Amino acid sequence: MRIAKILLPVAKLFPLDYLIPEDLELNIGDLVVVPFRNKELTGIVWELVSNSEAKKIKTIRAKVPLNLNITSEVLELIKWMSSYYMSELGSIAKLVLPMDIAEKPIKVKEQKVNNNFVLPDLLEEQKQAVTILNESNKPTLVKGVTGSGKTEIYFHLIADYLAKGKQVLVMLPEIALSTQIINRFIERFGFEPIIWNSSVTKAHKKMILRGILSDKVKVVIGARSSLFLPFKNLGLIVIDEEHDDSYKQDDGILYNARDTAIVRGTFDKAQIVLCSATPSIETIHNIEIGKYQLVTLVNRYKNVALPNIEIIDMTKEKLSKNSYLSKLLIEAIKGNLDNKKQVLLFLNRRGYAPLMLCKACGHRLTCKFCSSWMVVHKATKKLECHHCGYQSKIFSSCPECLEDETLTICGPGIERIEEEAKALFPESKIAVISKDHAKSPEKIAQLLHQMENLEIDILIGTQIITKGYHFPNLTLVGVIDADLGSNNADLRASERTFQLLHQVGGRAGRGDSKGVVYLQSYYPDNTIFSYVKAGDEDSFFANELEIRKSADMPPFSKTASVILSGSSEAKILEIARDMVRIAPKANVKILGPASSLMSKLAGKYRYRILIIADKKFNLQKYLKFWLSLIKIPSFCHLKIDIDPKSFY
Structure with missing residues (x-):
């Protein structure tokens, strides 16, 4: 009996067993169509085995046309992310295959790369930077004052990799940044890069995925999720504005796209270039300990x-x-x-103003679902919570003391x-x-x-x-x-x-x-x-x-947050206290539980436990063992945030 474990892009799902038809030859990483519940999905061949413990096994329908597959490097990235960020494999697979691509054939537009493009001459300082980057075998930070021409430097690198037939990924913290970069890119290279972000239509995303899998797409400019695109021949990853907090995802799978991109570069043997005028403390530390290399630009372009x-x-x-x-x-x-x-x-x-309060009783208008103030928006004549999106009319009288004409806006x-x-x-x-x-x-x-x-x-x-x-x-x-x-x-x-x-x-x-x-x-x-x-x-x-360093905080230690939330504050706090009480003895520091800075969000009360450990300590292994000691009730939602960037 030939069995394939298929990884489906379904949240909280691990690989499922499917029978391989006699006339079908499969390799790990192949994309296949399988029945799942009452529909068909595209999945990744994760493992090939000879037996299964499942009582009822469905059969694989077919391979995805054109023999499209996921490289071993991307499979390694999925495994690493699941292990490091303690997320289910299916949730990670959903990032790599955000939609089904096995439907009717899709016309893929190939990027016509003309290697005869002419790039502007670099200043001497920039030429030296490019030389160092060409010789570097480790992640390299291009640190330059604002306006020093960091973009031109990585454009020269892109030209080198395109000449080698390689694929290139340029990551931006906000896709809004892409407008000026795209225009400059077209001027330099004569073709338009592919843009990948949440505003791209589903049909266009399918075309892009097909183009990347078939190596017809050479350059992608994208936000966080672009790092999971299934490149076949990735040569260069540029992480622009690497310090930006937007690289950290704070909902769904909690991951840092900058750090994950560096790991991806390691698996793909791709060059990693980070750019910033104000690098993150973590990146500065990695340079000091020799993990990263530094290129510095001290002059603005044209001085x-x-x-x-x-x-x-x-x-x-x-x-x-x-x-x-x-x-x-x-x-x-x-x-x-x-x-x-x-x-x-x-x-x-x-x-318009961050707060509306009553001059008579001191009541501050807060969101009915969150612990945040309602923000006054004069243009829409509404109060709005910037955390959950709840809106209400602007009151004429205080909802607390009912006094008229006592409400005032502040700030x-x-x-x-x-x-x-x-x-x-x-x-x-x-x-x-x-x-x-x-x-x-x-x-x-x-x-x-x-x-x-x-x-x-x-x-x-x-x-x-x-x-x-x-x-x-x-x-x-x-x-x-x-x-x-x-x-x-x-x-x-x-x-x-x-x-x-x-x-x-x-x-x-x-x-x-x-x-x-x-x-x-x-x-x-x-x-x-x-x-x-x-x-x-x-x-x-x-x-x-x-x-x-004196506070034993990152980057000199490892941290993780356990975030517990639910509709009953008393019950959530009780569970959090029970967790801390049974925490296994180890060389870790446990702080909390404490109410999150945003103590109530979207109707859920939130408590945090912060774990601090030595850099070499296996924090994920410790957390897995700890969580195995307690049963979390269904009314309590638990999230683990590895390397938290904020504590809201």
């Missing part, structure tokens, strides 16, 4: 000067009611506009900054970019095009605007609240704040005119600002690493 950084002490400002722009910033904006230059105002807070969101900017500069063309205002890549592309064509004078944006955009006529950046995020208890608060301020400041002065960045702060003596002002990331990283 354009870095912007000046000015700190505005908001404790000395006398702002009028409902005003959030300091007099100094307003005057600077006026001067910039008079010189026909563009302005970027940055506030990492969506909506600014970008809609409020837009309102103030329009009042101050009525003749200026003002636009807003955020998840609310630019909900599709097409809308983002439209705004970027308007910015590039000087159709926008003042652009107001959230974090989405900090990521690698190039606007040569933008010479002034105003950060409305530079304190936002730096004073919370998160391990990575300082790192994130430094990266964010450095990146947003890097949008200024990338053309012929020098830029200036204004940081508005109520804590101007914050040491982070001194590092940002001096452009001294090396000292910042050294100080931050010393703090982490």
